[in-house]
Amino acid sequence: MVLSITRDPFLLYETLGMVSMYYTKRSFIKLAENMIIKFRDSLSQQQIDELRINSMLIEQFMLDVCSDLDCDSPEVKFYLKPFDTGNPHELNCVARICILSFMKLTSPGFDEQIAETKERWRKLRADGVEVVDFTNGGISFAMAPKDKPVPNLFEQLYSMQYPHEAKMDAFRVLDNFDYYMDKLADILRPYAMRLKEGMPRLLPIFEATAQRWEQSFINMSEGQIQELIRIDPANMITGATAVGTSLFFFNEIGYGYEPGTNDNIATLYFGAGVYPEFISGYVEKSVDRLAEVMKAFTDPIKLEMMSRLFYESDYCLNIAQQMDLNAGNVSRHLTTIYDYGLLLKERRNNRTYYSTDFDAVHKIFSDIEAYITSKK
Numbered sequence: 120m121v122l123s124i125t126r127d128p129f130l131l132y133e134t135l136g137m138v139s140m141y142y143t144k145r146s147f148i149k150l151a152e153n154m155i156i157k158f159r160d161s162l163s164q165q166q167i168d169e170l171r172i173n174s175m176l177i178e179q180f181m182l183d184v185c186s187d188l189d190c191d192s193p194e195v196k197f198y199l200k201p202f203d204t205g206n207p208h209e210l211n212c213v214a215r216i217c218i219l220s221f222m223k224l225t226s227p228g229f230d231e232q233i234a235e236t237k238e239r240w241r242k243l244r245a246d247g248v249e250v251v252d253f254t255n256g257g258i259s260f261a262m263a264p265k266d267k268p269v270p271n272l273f274e275q276l277y278s279m280q281y282p283h284e285a286k287m288d289a290f291r292v293l294d295n296f297d298y299y300m301d302k303l304a305d306i307l308r309p310y311a312m313r314l315k316e317g318m319p320r321l322l323p324i325f326e327a328t329a330q331r332w333e334q335s336f337i338n339m340s341e342g343q344i345q346e347l348i349r350i351d352p353a354n355m356i357t358g359a360t361a362v363g364t365s366l367f368f369f370n371e372i373g374y375g376y377e378p379g380t381n382d383n384i385a386t387l388y389f390g391a392g393v394y395p396e397f398i399s400g401y402v403e404k405s406v407d408r409l410a411e412v413m414k415a416f417t418d419p420i421k422l423e424m425m426s427r428l429f430y431e432s433d434y435c436l437n438i439a440q441q442m443d444l445n446a447g448n449v450s451r452h453l454t455t456i457y458d459y460g461l462l463l464k465e466r467r468n469n470r471t472y473y474s475t476d477f478d479a480v481h482k483i484f485s486d487i488e489a490y491i492t493s494k495k
Contacts, residue, residue, distance in 0.1 A: 123333070123362065124329040124332060124333055124362050124363060124364060124389070125329075125362060125363045126322065126325045126326055126329055126363075126364070127325075127363065128314075128318065128325070128363065128364075128365070128366070129221075129224060129363060129365070129386070129388065130227075130228075130229050130232060130311055130314070130315065131218060131224060131229060131232040131233065131236070131307075131311070132218065132221060132224075132365065132368070132388075133314060133365060133366060133367050133368075134229070134307045134310050134311040134314055135214055135215070135218060135307065136365065136366075136367030136368045137181050137184065137185065137310065137314060137366075137367040138185060138188065138199065138214075138306075138307060138310055139199055139210070139212070139214065139215070139367075140181060140367055141181055141182070141185035141188060141190075142188065142190055142195070142199040142200075143199075143201065143210075146178060147174040147175075147177045147178040147181070147369050147392070148171075148174045148175055148178050150174065150369055150370050150392060151170045151171055151173075151174035151369075151392055152171075154170065154370060154392060154397065155167055155170060155171070158394075158396065158397045161394075161396040161397065162394065162396055166394060166396070169327070170392060170394075173324050173327075173391055173392070174369070174392060176320070176321065176324065177321065177324065177366050177367070177369065177391065180317060180320060180321060180366075181367070183317075184310055184313045184314060184317060185310060188310070194302065194306065195306060197213060197288070198212065198213045198214040198217070198302075198303055198306060199212055199213075199214055200212060202253075202281060202282060202285040203282055203284070203285070204281065204282065204285075211253045211254070211285075213288050213289070213292055213299075213303075214303055215253070215257050216253060216257060216258060216289050216292055216293065217236075217257075217292060217296075217299060217300050217303050218236060218257045219236060219239060219240060219243075219257050219258050220254070220257035220258050220259070220260070221257065221373050221386050221388065222239065222386055224236075224386070229304075229307075229308060229311040229312070229315075230304070230308075233300060233301075233304045236300060237296060237297050237300050240293070240296045241296075243260065244272075247269045248260045249269060249270065249275055249436075249446075250272070250275045250276060250293070251275075251435065251436075251446050251447060251450050252279060252446070252447045252450045252451065253279070253281065253289070253447075259450060272290060272293060272294060273290055276289055276290050276293075278445035278446060278447060279445065279447035280445065280447055280448050280451075281447075321366060324366060324391050325364050325366070325391070328364040328389060328390075328391045329363075329364050329389075331394065331395065332364075332389050332395065335395040362386075362387045362388070363387075363388050363389075364388060364389050364390070364391055365388045365389070365390050365391065366390075366391050368388065368390050369390045369391055369392040369393075370390050370392045370393060371388075371390045371393065372388070372389055372390060372393055373386075373387075373388050409483070409486060409487055411459070412459045412460070412461070412483055413483075413487075415455070415456050415459050415461055418452075420442075420444070420452055421452055421455070421456055423442065424438065424442075424449075424452060424453065424456065425456065425461060425462075425475045425480070426475075427441070427442075428462065428473050428474050428475040429474070429475040429477065431474075432465075432472040432473060432474035433472060433473065433474075434470040434471060434472050434473070435449050435450050435453060435470075435471070435473075438453070438473075453473055457473070460476070460479050461475065461476055461479050461480055461483070462474065462475060462476055463475075463476045
């Protein structure tokens with residue numbers, strides 16, 4: 120399969136990623152070194168050198184562009200300070216809520232993308248789309264069941280397992296979206312303009328990232344690609360209208376589609392610090408991986424979900440109702456179990472249905488047996 124990847128950045132998302140990284144004092148160089156340690160056996164020395172050089176170039180660019188960002192400003196803190204969840208790696212913040220999610224942006228300019236995002240939120244609310252959870256990419260949405268009234272926005276947010284202050288800030292923003300989006304635009308605009316002007320310095324990284332993913336896809340079927348990057352099988356990527364790379368969401372692969380439709384993936388991006396070898400070369404039988412996956416079998420809620428989903432596939436909101444849990448918690452549990460490789464999922468009628476992958480469960484226990492019996 121041939122997949123064409125644009126070399127143009129998604130300006131609004133890239134600007135937010137850059138400014139957010141600067142505010143939280145996270146280092147691209149440290150991210151790269153952590154990935155090298157984790158995946159060293161899967162990378163050539165040339166790839167390791169490239170990853171190090173690119174991380175240094177991106178970090179220096181960020182430091183140059185964002186040097187005058189007033190991180191002590193109350194307004195900047197309001198938008199960029201991660202929610203206080205007790206997780207030191209928490210990235211969710213008000214600014215990420217404002218961008219909604221990595222959906223398709225058709226406008227080329229920053230201010231046009233701001234206007235497009237505001238219009239999208241109006242449409243989502245008019246269509247009865249429900250806010251399910253916050254994610255590193257913004258907000259996770261779902262179409263509310265047609266046979267039930269849509270909870271009001273406050274009720275949707277109140278059920279989430281986030282600190283009260285974070286939920287109240289999110290409510291303020293989403294209930295008066297245009298106002299807060301304009302304020303965020305005022306913060307980001309100068310950095311978006313500098314990013315756009317300085318982009319020639321970074322174009323070689325965009326080009327190299329796009330080339331390595333395009334070359335990896337040439338001999339793959341669409342099904343293999345979707346398995347590699349863990350995209351729902353129902354959301355075909357051949358129709359993706361915005362496939363690109365990201366510098367400042369450095370170690371991520373992300374995608375978005377328009378909720379409420381059966382359209383293909385609309386937006387797909389590959390972080391500049393991610394290599395296909397990170398995924399295809401990962402050794403599933405490592406003891407760390409096995410220990411991590413076994414957590415799913417020691418958590419009563421996750422175990423109950425897998426038991427239910429063994430007999431019949433189901434979607435998040437219905438599982439939440441049956442188990443008397445809030446949808447945000449259920450969404451997080453399902454995502455974790457899926458990331459462990461223990462669930463299958465497919466998209467039907469604008470909903471994602473999950474089912475337990477019995478073969479994967481059996482393989483985990485076989486791998487544990489093999490690991491234990493291999494020790495002398």
